[in-house]
Amino acid sequence: MTPARHVTPVCGTPCWVNLMTRDLRATQDFYTTVLGWEFRPGSLGTGFSVACVQGRPVAGLAEVAPGLPMARAWTPYFAVADADVTAARARERGGTIAVGPVRFGLGRGVMAADRDGAVFGFWEGRTLPWSAGRGNAPAFLELRTRDAFDAAIFYAEIFDWASGEPGSCEATYAYEQDTVTVRQGKDTVATLRGGGVGESPDPRVRPRWHVHFQVDDVESAIVAARAAGGTATPVAPSPGGGTESVISDPGGALFTVWTRSVLAGPMTTADQEPV
Structure with a gap:
């Protein structure tokens, strides 16, 4: 892969x-x-591959050598201008830096956790063309956490949400649903929902980032996952509309499959307040 494709x-x-x-x-x-x-x-070596749907990059897989620590989870990454500055902001606000900044290919990456333990990453540099929540994007991000408003303050302060800069993200809070919607322009790029239980033995309930992948048929994905050695929850309504299922791959990594629908329910101006 050449840098021109980034x-x-x-x-x-x-x-x-x-x-x-x-x-x-x-x-x-x-x-x-x-x-x-x-x-x-991928461009990061023989142990890295890029997943594609109809030629569009969707996600990355990286093989970890035996004996090295590994997070058994899908991890979302957010773009930043300076990984060192963002890491310092996260630490100052009670977050944890697990790895990095480490140089990979065309940039530098960091793996971190927020105040409630939800794992996420951030990246300084160029990336493959990828989108979340925009148009027919194959992925959508949702944080289920203890307190959506508190989490939104943490992420807004480290990622400069609502900075007012052209093209920057804006977060709005729906009081009745304890939901924060993160938008870039008219596109919803992430949703933060309250109600997570930090001490729960169920990883689906503990504070964590949920990566949603779009499918045409949730039932078919469930059948395929179980036949391939994974597990899947029954089809259920998605909080944002449509249906979904939480699937665990054979290695224990959780992800959500969902049908295309409105990702966040309509909110009136009276329901919302910028974070």
């Missing part, structure tokens, strides 16, 4: 999702079966 994402917006795995080939086979992904080599 872009400079807008700071503060989601710019990528990635999964680390012990067995790259087996993990690729699972996601090909369940989501119909095709894979090609």
Whole structure:
């Protein structure tokens, strides 16, 4: 892959999702079966591959050497101008920096956790062209956390949401639903919802970022996941409309499949207040 195929994402917006795995080939086979992904080599070495849908990059898979620590979770990354400055902001506000900043290819990455333990990353530099929530984008991000408003303050302060800069993100809070909607222009790029339980033994309930992948048929994805060695919850209404299922791949990484629908319910001006 050549640098010309990369872009400079807008700071503060989601710019990528990635999964680390012990067995790259087996993990690729699972996601090909369940989501119909095709894979090609990435630019970060032989242990990294890029998942594509109809030629569009969707996500990254990275193989981790035996013995090294590994987060068994899909991790969203947000674009930043300076990884060092963002890492310092996160620490000052009670977040944790687990890895980085570390240089990879055309940029530098950091893996972190917010005050409630939800894991996320941020990236300084150019990325593959990727979008969340825009148009027919294949992915959408949702944070389910203890207090959506408190989490929104944390992320807004480290990512400069509502900075007023052209193209920057804006977060609005719906009081009745305890929901924060993060938009860039007219596009919803992430949703933060309250109600997470930090001490719950169920990882679906603990504060965490949920990566949603769009599918044509949730039922078919459930059947395919179970046949390929994963698990899946029954079809359920999605908080933003439509239907969804939470799937665990054979390695234990959770993700959500959802049908295309309105991602966030309509909110009136009276319901919203900028964070």
